[in-house]
Amino acid sequence: MIDVAVFGAGRIGKIHAGNLVLQVGANLKYVSDVNMQAAQELAAQHGAQVADIDRALADSSVGAVLIASSTDTHADLILRAAAAGKAIFCEKPVDLTLERAKACAQAVKAAGVTCMIGFQRRFDPTFAALKERLAAGEIGDPEMLVVTSRDPGAPPVSYIKSSGGIFKDMLIHDFDIFRWILEDEAVSISATGSCLTDPAIAEAGDIDCAAVTIRSRCGRLCQINTSRRAAYGYDQRFEVLGSKGMLQAGNHKPTEVTASTGSSVSHDLPEHFFLERYRAAYAREIAHFFDAVVNKVAVRTTIEDGVKALELAEAATLSWRENRTIELAK
Template identity: 50%
Template sequence: MLRIGLLGAGRIGRVHAQAIAAHPHSQLCAVSDAIADAAEGLAAEHGATARDSMEIIADPSIDAVLIATPTDTHSDLIEAATAAGKAVLCEKPVDLSLERAMACQAAAAETGQPVMVGFNRRFDPSFTALKSAAEGGEIGKPELLSITSFDPAPPPVNYIKVSGGLFRDMMIHDFDMANYLMGQLPVQISAVGTAIVDPEIGRAGDVDTAVVTMTYADGMIAVIKNSRRAVYGYDQRIEMLGSDGLLQAHNILENAVVKSTANGVTGAKPTYFFLERYMPAYRAEWDAFVKAVQGETAMPVTLGDGVAALAMAEAATRSAQSGQPVAMADVLKPVAK
């Protein structure tokens, strides 16, 4: 039984707490949060205790920590936890700074402790089935990947100001998904973005609508489309075209009823947001982490994967700002050790 400390009791922390408590081989023992009432309330729900983050990390009875705190604390907590001999699952992104994330990766590697980055979409049943089919050669050689990710509504502008921007905060999931499906990093990234949904987002220095095109050494192309507004629900689709066919992962709908009348054919909308859409993926993600820590499998999403996705977000940010394509080699070179 793995004894777990949860750092962060906000919305995503609560999701993780449910997964930890429900798993037969993990026990939620301690919870921390900058807001004491939040930590105490969540701890009480699961029979845990509310404690300070560094106390949890220093406790030798805690086997692993799950980091669900604000992004600007992630690297420091990863380093502290691994230095204390803890396994770590950290929510994305590793950091807002690529250089800091790479330094964190190096420091954690010296400890030998396992670290997993929370790219939960890799564990979505539809997306894993698409990857399996592609790797099985069912559509021949993959040639063109298209990832659509539209939120139902933008977050508050106050969140936008500290999020690191759409490419680091929202599209980073899609960068990781592209890496997961393509099995390699792109060589070049081109991005365009605009603040067409909410001008306040633009005044805050961010975009709310963006398209990124990625090219690969073997000629493959991937396209990612993001928007902070889709009035019909949470739009999450993947399409992969290959030499022998097409693979598609469609939206998960609110229900499976289709009405067909003389007036037309209608069906339900997509599920509203990520909590409804990806709860099975969060549970599968935690199960994969437990198995990896127990030595049953390799760590499925590494700290290196987190750094790679952040580097792609950095390249996209530079491209959107300059209007020019950005080579991944140029992004990685200044921080390469």
């Protein structure tokens, strides 16, 4: 039995906790949150204790921590957990600054602890199946990747202000998809964007839609289009053109009902947002993390992956701000 502490009892913390307790051999021992009521409710639901972070990290029975608190706490918690020798699962992003993210990666490496970053999309059944089929050579060598990544609606401007901007907040996942799917690194990135849905987003110094183009070392091309607002829901698609064909990952729907009326033949909208769309992915990533901890094997989404995605997000932000293509160091 491995005792686990969860830091953060909000929306995503609850999901991770719920998935953790399904793992054979896992015991959710502590829940920490600055919101004491949230911590108590989550602890009560799973028979865990509320504890502050110091206590949880000081308990030598705790083998792993799940960091699901706000982004600005990630780096500090990673450093402290690494120092305490705990296996770490941390939500993306590692940090909003590349410097601190790299420092975390170094600390993790020095401590020799397991550290997994929550790029849950790699564990989505559709995306993972696509990746497997690509790796099996079904469409030959990948040449082009087109990613569509749109949210159903923008978050409050207050959130946007502290989000790090659209590239670090939303596209960090898509930058990871680029690296994961093509198994290649970027040599240049070019980004542009607009604010078309709400002037307050522009006033906050951000944009609400963006178009990004990445060239890889092997000359592969990747285009990412994104928007904070898709009236029809959460749009999460990508397609890979290869030398022998194409693989496409489509949206998931709640049901397979088709309605034919006098006006149209219609289907369900896509799953509304990430909690619905990536329900299975969240379960699988925690299972993978816990399995890696138990069996002492490597995790599939490392803190280095987190750093690399953040590098791309920073470069994209710079490209957008300075209206030029950014060359990336090889």
